[in-house]
Amino acid sequence: MMLEQKAFLSGNEAVAAGVRLARPHVIAAYPITPQTTVIERLAEMVEDESLKAEYLNVESEHSALSACIGASAVGARTFTATSSQGLLYMAECLHYASGGRFPVVMMNANRSVALPWNIYGDQRDSLSLLDCGWIQAYAENAQESLDLIIQAYAIAEHPDVLTPMMINLDGFVITHTYELVSLPSQEGVDAFLPPFQTVNKMDLDHPMSLAFTAGPAYNQAFKQLQHQAVLSALKVILDTEERFGQLFGRNYSGLIESIHCEDAEFIIVTLGSVAGTVKPVVERLRSLGERVGLVRIRYMRPFPDREIRKALAGAKAVGVLEKDISFGYEGTVFTNVNSALMRSKVIQPRLLNFIGGLGGKDISVADIERLFLRLKSPDDGETVGFI
Amino acid sequence: MPGASVMVEIRWHGRGGQGAFTAARLLGVAVTLFEKRYALAFPSFGPERRGSPVLGFTRIDDRRITDRSIINDCDVVVVLDDTLLNGQITNGLRRGGLLLVNTAYNELPISHPAYVRTVLLDATTLAHHYLGRPIANTAMLGALAAKSDVVSIHSLLASVKLEMKGTSAEKNAALLEETYRTCGGKIT
Numbered sequence: 001m002m003l004e005q006k007a008f009l010s011g012n013e014a015v016a017a018g019v020r021l022a023r024p025h026v027i028a029a030y031p032i033t034p035q036t037t038v039i040e041r042l043a044e045m046v047e048d049e050s051l052k053a054e055y056l057n058v059e060s061e062h063s064a065l066s067a068c069i070g071a072s073a074v075g076a077r078t079f080t081a082t083s084s085q086g087l088l089y090m091a092e093c094l095h096y097a098s099g100g101r102f103p104v105v106m107m108n109a110n111r112s113v114a115l116p117w118n119i120y121g122d123q124r125d126s127l128s129l130l131d132c133g134w135i136q137a138y139a140e141n142a143q144e145s146l147d148l149i150i151q152a153y154a155i156a157e158h159p160d161v162l163t164p165m166m167i168n169l170d171g172f173v174i175t176h177t178y179e180l181v182s183l184p185s186q187e188g189v190d191a192f193l194p195p196f197q198t199v200n201k202m203d204l205d206h207p208m209s210l211a212f213t214a215g216p217a218y219n220q221a222f223k224q225l226q227h228q229a230v231l232s233a234l235k236v237i238l239d240t241e242e243r244f245g246q247l248f249g250r251n252y253s254g255l256i257e258s259i260h261c262e263d264a265e266f267i268i269v270t271l272g273s274v275a276g277t278v279k280p281v282v283e284r285l286r287s288l289g290e291r292v293g294l295v296r297i298r299y300m301r302p303f304p305d306r307e308i309r310k311a312l313a314g315a316k317a318v319g320v321l322e323k324d325i326s327f328g329y330e331g332t333v334f335t336n337v338n339s340a341l342m343r344s345k346v347i348q349p350r351l352l353n354f355i356g357g358l359g360g361k362d363i364s365v366a367d368i369e370r371l372f373l374r375l376k377s378p379d380d381g382e383t384v385g386f387i
Numbered sequence: 388m389p390g391a392s393v394m395v396e397i398r399w400h401g402r403g404g405q406g407a408f409t410a411a412r413l414l415g416v417a418v419t420l421f422e423k424r425y426a427l428a429f430p431s432f433g434p435e436r437r438g439s440p441v442l443g444f445t446r447i448d449d450r451r452i453t454d455r456s457i458i459n460d461c462d463v464v465v466v467l468d469d470t471l472l473n474g475q476i477t478n479g480l481r482r483g484g485l486l487l488v489n490t491a492y493n494e495l496p497i498s499h500p501a502y503v504r505t506v507l508l509d510a511t512t513l514a515h516h517y518l519g520r521p522i523a524n525t526a527m528l529g530a531l532a533a534k535s536d537v538v539s540i541h542s543l544l545a546s547v548k549l550e551m552k553g554t555s556a557e558k559n560a561a562l563l564e565e566t567y568r569t570c571g572g573k574i575t
Contacts, residue, residue: 007420008412008415008419008420008426008428033434119433120432140453170455172432173429173432173455176429176430176432177427177428177455178412178426178428178429179415179419179425179426179428179452180419180426273455274455275453276453276454277454277455277456279453279454280454362456362457364456364457364459365454365456
């Protein structure tokens with residue numbers, strides 16, 4: 001195992017440190033709260049030459065991702081970061097990157113979308129873009145953010161995957177909170193992450209068509225390949241985490257993290273930093289003899305349907321807690337979890353959807369305790385509720 | 388004061404530019420990198436303007452901290468600027484908690500619960516002397532080390548030397564030591 005240096009960093013600083021270790025050739029970004037300090041740190045690193053990369057100050061998020069796509073098309077490793085309205089402004093290019101199979105890595109600071117205008121955290125920005133063909137991961141803390149950035153390049157650039165990847169950090173709660181972080185050595189990351197090699201690039205020795213048109217006769221075939229590529233990430237993520245664990249001693253649990261689910265009757269399913277607030281509640285209720293558990297979804301795409309079915313198999317009631325709402329129906333995470341359970345042949349647990357944390361509304365320990373009480377109380381016929 | 392074996396939560400009150408969040412962060416550096424404990428340090432989230440009231444928070448424990456909710460109840464309230472004092476300043480301060488105020492007053496101009504321990508210190512005058520400017524955040528860290536068992540002065544000195552540069556680090560370290568002694572601390 002490689003020796004690591006400890007530092008007290010914010011989530012954004014941890015991301016910048018991870019990006020530097022991954023040695024991207026091109027960084028293109030446009031500042032937006034609460035992402036700004038990531039690209040400020042990266043700009044400083046390029047300026048002081050501790051990161052040898054081309055840093056492109058562009059005039060918009062649309063251009064930031066377009067520049068990354070262009071750079072990726074000549075075989076460069078690329079990075080961008082954004083948030084909220086910036087991510088939405090990239091929407092057109094998100095499909096271009098995934099359809100063109102350009103493994104751009106992006107950090108998104110999860111933030112509410114206007115109106116009403118708000119710079120605080122919820123996950124409506126990235127969850128509304130689940131269908132754009134990107135792999136989506138959600139971090140719980142700064143260490144996981146850093147490690148996910150490094151792993152993201154290995155996953156996205158894998159020949160079976162060749163798909164862009166978005167690492168999501170809850171705005172402010174992760175991006176602006178300082179905590180103890182282990183920094184992998186450059187030597188270790190170089191061993192883990194060899195330089196980007198791809199055949200999917202403009203190359204004078206092997207000229208080929210890129211970013212082309214495909215009519216009705218061929219278009220669906222490309223989309224099927226794209227679907228297969230994202231599904232292939234299921235295995236590549238596990239292999240990547242295993243290799244990462246061997247080198248750096250930090251082991252991740254695959255597409256979900258499950259805590260005390262083996263015999264749990266009441267389980268909260270959630271994602272991002274709020275899972276960290278659920279953890280001490282689960283431990284305290286367990287110490288009182290309550291059979292409660294937690295599933296933290298780490299990847300929304302590809303979606304861990306098998307893992308979720310397994311974790312929830314014995315539960316009586318499950319609450320999906322998310323900082324998202326698809327107006328007029330339910331939360332998107334809930335839709336996905338419900339769909340995973342419907343694929344199962346066994347008896348379903350009662351499933352509730354807790355919508356909270358919109359626009360940065362705090363979710364407290366007492367809130368989580370109330371949610372577990374709600375799961376234990378008799379069915380009142382309501383499925384979706386705001387907390 | 389709670390012992391080191393339980394979670395300790397500290398709330399810093401200052402005005403934008405006075406270094407309230409920097410103090411929260413320096414304390415986090417001190418306990419994580421120099422005492423092998425765990426900490427989260429975070430500002431009041433959102434836009435910050437020079438001169439407007441801001442908050443900083445430090446949550447410390449012997450175990451890894453996963454709770455990411457905001458800090459409502461706390462063990463220590465540190466006030467960097469006495470123009471921020473009002474009847475709400477001790478809100479959420481736990482029984483037996485510490486209210487540490489930078490002020491030239493000899494007694495607090497506000498009422499506060501009897502179960503709160505108060506320490507008043509003219510840190511701005513000390514900061515003027517050592518730094519040449521009225522930034523009292525590191526001075527109040529010295530007072531915190533002397534008046535509680537939250538953190539050792541040695542860890543704080545190491546934190547300031549790691550996080551600050553050149554003469555600024557030296558001056559702030561000297562100020563830390565001075566306020567620590569002024570508040571009755573002894574450096575061994």
